[in-house]
Amino acid sequence: MSAPATTPDLLYSQEEEDLRAAVRDLLADRCDAASVIARTESGEPHDRTLWKSLAEDMGLAGLLVPEERGGQGASHREAAVVLEELGRAVAPVPYLTSAVVATEALLACSGEEADRLLAALASGRTLGVLAVPLHTAPGAAVPTARVEAGALHGAFTGVADAQVADVLLVPGEDGALYAVDTTAGGVTVDPRVSFDLTRPVAAVTLDGAAARKVAGGAPEAVARALRAGAGLLASEQLGVAEQVLTETVGYLKERKQFNRQVGGFQAIKHRLARIWLDVVNLRAVARAAADALATGSEDAPTAVAVAQVFASRVAVHATEEAVQLHGGIGMTWEHPTHLHLKRAKVDSLAYGTAGRHKERLAELVDLRAPLA
Template sequence: MSTADLLYSDTEEALRDSVRRLFTDRCPPDAVAGVYDATPRDFAQVWKTLAVDLGVAGLLVPEELGGAGATAREAAVVLEEIGRAVAPVPFLSSAVLATVALLRAGDTETVRELAEGNRTAALAVPLSIAPGTSITGVLATDRGLTGIVTSVAGVVEADLLVVPALGPEGLELHVVDLDACGVAVAPVLSLDMTRPLADLSFGATPSIRVSADAADAVAEALRCGAALLASEQFGVARWCFDTTLAYVKDRKQFGRAIGSYQAIKHRLADLWLELGSAASSARYAADTYARGDDDAEIAAALAQSYCGDAAVHAAEECIQLHGGIGMTWEYPAHLYLKRAKSSQLAFGTGYRHRARLAELIDLPVSADPATTTRS
């Protein structure tokens, strides 16, 4: 078994540079804030450039299917930059969740279209669903797909749905055009509009069945999503730390830079240590998943139990240490807090992942503080 390598390769750094330059040019903070306007700003061309010109839509797709034949390590680098820019692009929902589910189910045609960037897909499961959770909500019948799925990410940007549905013999995987008969999409007003959610309903909807035994494919997609989301959370936290550090060095009060005060130094020092741990856990999760390591599930649970909280803490410190300007709508700090809070609940809560981690390493599981009442 190969040894973990948490360093970034030259190829990964080159990929990072290309993605960062695209977001710097096309996704500045004032533009991203436009997703909250009465007429939300459209970032479809940014996604098209990212997916087609940079080829990131096919990172996880084998070369023989038209993809880049890369690994979760490269996908994690892209997600770090998406987090750093809070870019409103459907990379996680299409290039990770939907693509991995289709690949594991044995699909070749739809995956090829996704890899080429010709189509964008969304996996029809709630964003909050944790790996290992039973899939319910949609039934596969002789008349088509019927049922409801709530809080699905990536639907607004998608033209194709990858739908897990319960059939006569278990969980099946179906592909549905978004404009197919019987499909209804209801956008959800959520905290983080840079990753919009929508409720889906199906009424005798025609579909193409990809697999009659899709439980493992969907579970694998969720495991991959949870492992890689940690890298996006780290990217959010990194921007918050770097921006706050630069601000406290420049902002003066009573004739001194506020960063020279001991209380500020201690808070940033604690945050820097927390980010170091987040970076290591996120990178380890991506590396172990890429290598198919036996510790991959442990690493994903560890990263998700830590990085979500770290991103929220970094965003809160960013707003507080910026003072009044941090609370304004014009300053982008609120975008990062919203993305951090939303991602903290994606693929299960931190407690859910800590409980799973305890099971994996044979430790007792404590009670969920959210469900414990005081006597």
């Protein structure tokens, strides 16, 4: 049963700020823009060393997992802070897909296999990915695998971070959730070119792949996972927007034209002010979504839909403006703004477009479109 609706807490606690500082310091040392750009050109976009530091050494992979099930026993609020910082750095790690989405799917399950997998994901030494397309919105229909004699058959396109996954969580057509090791026979992971090279996608084909049944109730587990993914994605989008705003303001204070700082021109100030107001509002809706998920509020589906309707527009607009306001240098491969732009563009499609979330919001508040 959902908890009764309460006023969301939009403020960061001291513990959350301490967590932010620790993650930001680590990313400043291990995830500078030049190294991220170089990694996208290397053919190995995921930074496994950085993931080990975040997931294993700092224990961040298990934030959402209760202590009795092998995790840190924190909440979505702390995970949201981590995602803000990962969004700032456009960090090439599978935190959202493994530590949030796959983990949430397992949290909806019970039983020995679910507990084993959950503890493995919480340790950070195992990476799990929910085998659904990245663009799938909460509540939307998802592809399922055919089950024959304990083996799975099916194809799944656009699965984010499948290349580095150790285990795939696959919804079966019988309504159960299955676990498939990516090293098992009959499993093919075919990388696809992704617009955001820091969050690669792949096509997954299962042709008689051996599977372990995790639990029944796959539709509910998948819906919970996608709702958490969409809600906390807004925090990543917040981090992206905040970072490009900070970088752009700093650049415009230094750049001069006609012997004046570019940032001193009134038209530029107005554009920056609009971005700042949008970012402030985005912080509010992102924190509201994280708090609603953390407290199990009955308003969580509404808060998530509102956050995604707003976050996609703000992050994309902020990054587009950043590219333009940086002038010629903003168009270059060497400058990191394109990393944020691509992340914002892909995030605007991930876990449901703004349009899909608007439709969902209308359903939740019983405000249907008029009949033609």
